[in-house]
Amino acid sequence: MMSETMPAVLARDEGARGAWNELFLGRAPRPEVRAGEVLVQVEACSVNRADLLQRRGLYPPPPGASPILGLDFAGFLVSVSPEVERWHVGDRVFGIVPGGGYARYLTLPANQLLPIPPNLSFVEAAAAAEVFIAAHVSLFVEGGLMxxxxxxxxxxxxxxxxxxxxxxxxxxxxxxxxxxxxxxxxxxxxxxxxxxxxxxxxxxxxxxxxxxxxxxxxxxxxxxxxxxxxxxxxxxxxxxxxxxxxxxxxxxxxxxxxxxxxxxxxxxxSVLRGRSDGERAGIIRAFEDEVLPWLRDGVVKPVVHAIFSMAEVEQAHGLLRESSHFGKVVLVWDTVRN
Ligand SMILES: NC(=O)c1ccc[n+]([C@@H]2O[C@H](COP(=O)([O-])OP(=O)(O)OC[C@H]3O[C@@H](n4cnc5c(N)ncnc54)[C@H](OP(=O)(O)O)[C@@H]3O)[C@@H](O)[C@H]2O)c1
Missing domain, CATH: 3.40.50.720 (NAD(P)-binding Rossmann-like Domain)
Structure with a gap:
C-alpha cells in the first residue's frame, strides 16, 4: 500500500556541491506516529541561516532526521500515540526538529514539545522556537551567563x-x-x-x-x-x-x-541539531521552566520581520541571503497570517 503524502517544500538537486538548489512546493511521504510520538499539523515554521547551507548540500541532516528543510515549527496536534499522557489532539504546540519543518506534517517525541502560550500566534511561536532555544542554551546553559x-x-x-x-x-x-x-x-x-x-x-x-x-x-x-x-x-x-x-x-x-x-x-x-533525543528533551524542559514564562508574560517577544507563504519560499530565503532582515522570516501554510 502506498503511504499517504503531504505538501512540503523540496529542493531540486542540481548535482553540484554548493549550488543554490531550487526550492519548490511538492509532495513527500507523510510520517507516521510511533510509540511516544505525536503528529503535528504545521501552520508556520521559520527560516534559519542553516537552511541556506542545507539547500546547497553544505549542512546535511543527521542520520534518521527528515531530509526536508526546517528546524522549527508551530502548529497543532492531529495524532497522539496512546501512551502519551500530557498532550491531546488539538493542542497548540511549537518546538525544534532536526529536519522537516518545511512540511505540512511532522512527528517528534512527545517529550520535546512546548505548549504555545495563549498570547502567541502560530507565526510568533515559529519565530521564537529555534532562535530563543539556541540563545537560551548558548547563553545560559553553555555560557553560564549570570x-x-x-x-x-x-x-x-x-x-x-x-x-x-x-x-x-x-x-x-x-x-x-x-x-x-x-x-x-x-x-x-x-x-x-x-x-x-x-x-x-x-x-x-x-x-x-x-x-x-x-x-x-x-x-x-x-x-x-x-x-x-x-x-x-x-x-x-x-x-x-x-x-x-x-x-x-x-x-x-x-x-x-x-x-x-x-x-x-x-x-x-554548541549545536542543537546533532543532539540525542534525551538531550533535546532536557533542553526543552529547561526552556519551558526558564523562558516560556517570559514569552507568556511578554518579558521577551519574538521579532517577526516578514511572513511568506510556503510557495514564496525563495523570496523568504532571499531576505536572509541579503541579510536585510531584522529578526525572523516566517513561512506559513494556506492563509495563516498571524
Ligand atoms: N549551534 C546552534 O545550535 C545554532 C542554532 C541556531 C543558529 N545558529 C547559528 O547562529 C547564526 C545566526 O543564525 P540566524 O538564523 O539568527 O541567522 P541570521 O538571522 O541570518 O543572521 C546572521 C547574522 O550574522 C551577522 N553577521 C554576518 N557577518 C558578521 C560579522 N562579520 N560580524 C558580525 N555579525 C555578522 C549578520 O549581521 P548583519 O546583516 O547586520 O551584518 C546577520 O544578522 C548562524 O551562524 C546559525 O548557523 C547556531
Whole structure:
C-alpha cells in the first residue's frame, strides 16, 4: 500500500556541491506516529541561516532526521500515540526538529514539545522556537551567563541575536552588540542592547573596551568563528567564556593559548541539531521552566520581520541571503497570517 503524502517544500538537486538548489512546493511521504510520538499539523515554521547551507548540500541532516528543510515549527496536534499522557489532539504546540519543518506534517517525541502560550500566534511561536532555544542554551546553559555579567553578541539584528539581546536583558545581564547597518544598530538599542555598534564602520574590540572601561566582557556569543577568535579571547575577562555556535567566517584559527591559560578562559562549542533525543528533551524542559514564562508574560517577544507563504519560499530565503532582515522570516501554510 502506498503511504499517504503531504505538501512540503523540496529542493531540486542540481548535482553540484554548493549550488543554490531550487526550492519548490511538492509532495513527500507523510510520517507516521510511533510509540511516544505525536503528529503535528504545521501552520508556520521559520527560516534559519542553516537552511541556506542545507539547500546547497553544505549542512546535511543527521542520520534518521527528515531530509526536508526546517528546524522549527508551530502548529497543532492531529495524532497522539496512546501512551502519551500530557498532550491531546488539538493542542497548540511549537518546538525544534532536526529536519522537516518545511512540511505540512511532522512527528517528534512527545517529550520535546512546548505548549504555545495563549498570547502567541502560530507565526510568533515559529519565530521564537529555534532562535530563543539556541540563545537560551548558548547563553545560559553553555555560557553560564549570570545577572550583572556582560555579554558581547554579534549580529544583533539576526534571529538568534534579537532573542539573545532580550534573554540577556531578562536575566539582568548587560548585552553589547554588533550589527551591519546603522538602522539595525538603532533597533538593537530599542530591543535592550546597552551598547550597539556598526561593525562595518567601527572596530568592535576598541568600542567594547571603551564601553567597559577596559574591563572586557564575561561572555561572547559568536557565530563568525575563526577571524574573531583572537579578539574575543583578548576581550574576555578572567574566567570568561566564548560560546561558538556557527562558523560564518571560517573554521580554522590559531588560539593564543597564553590568554586561555592566564585568564582561565573557556572556548565552548554548541549545536542543537546533532543532539540525542534525551538531550533535546532536557533542553526543552529547561526552556519551558526558564523562558516560556517570559514569552507568556511578554518579558521577551519574538521579532517577526516578514511572513511568506510556503510557495514564496525563495523570496523568504532571499531576505536572509541579503541579510536585510531584522529578526525572523516566517513561512506559513494556506492563509495563516498571524
Ligand atoms: N549551534 C546552534 O545550535 C545554532 C542554532 C541556531 C543558529 N545558529 C547559528 O547562529 C547564526 C545566526 O543564525 P540566524 O538564523 O539568527 O541567522 P541570521 O538571522 O541570518 O543572521 C546572521 C547574522 O550574522 C551577522 N553577521 C554576518 N557577518 C558578521 C560579522 N562579520 N560580524 C558580525 N555579525 C555578522 C549578520 O549581521 P548583519 O546583516 O547586520 O551584518 C546577520 O544578522 C548562524 O551562524 C546559525 O548557523 C547556531
Amino acid at each position: 545577572p550583572a555579567e556582560s555579554v558581547l553578541i554579534h549580529g544583533g539584528g539576526s534571529g538568534v541575536g534579537t532573542a539573545a539581546i532580550q534573554l540577556a536583558q531578562a536575566r539582568g545581564a548587560i548585552p553589547l552588540v554588533t550589527a551591519g547597518t546603522d538602522e539595525k544598530v538603532g533597533r538593537c538599542l530599542e530591543l535592550g542592547a546597552r551598547l550597539a555598534l556598526n561593525y562595518r564602520s567601527e572596530d568592535f574590540e576598541d568600542a567594547v573596551m571603551r564601553f567597559t572601561g577596559g574591563a572586557g566582557v564575561d561572555v561572547v556569543l559568536d557565530w563568525i568563528g575563526a577571524p574573531y577568535l583572537g579578539r574575543h579571547l583578548r576581550l574576555l575577562k578572567e574566567k570568561g567564556r566564548v560560546v561558538v555556535i556557527g562558523l560564518m567566517g571560517g573554521a580554522k584559527a590559531e588560539i593564543p593559548l597564553d590568554l586561555v591559560v592566564t585568564k582561565r578562559l573557556r572556548v565552548i562549542g
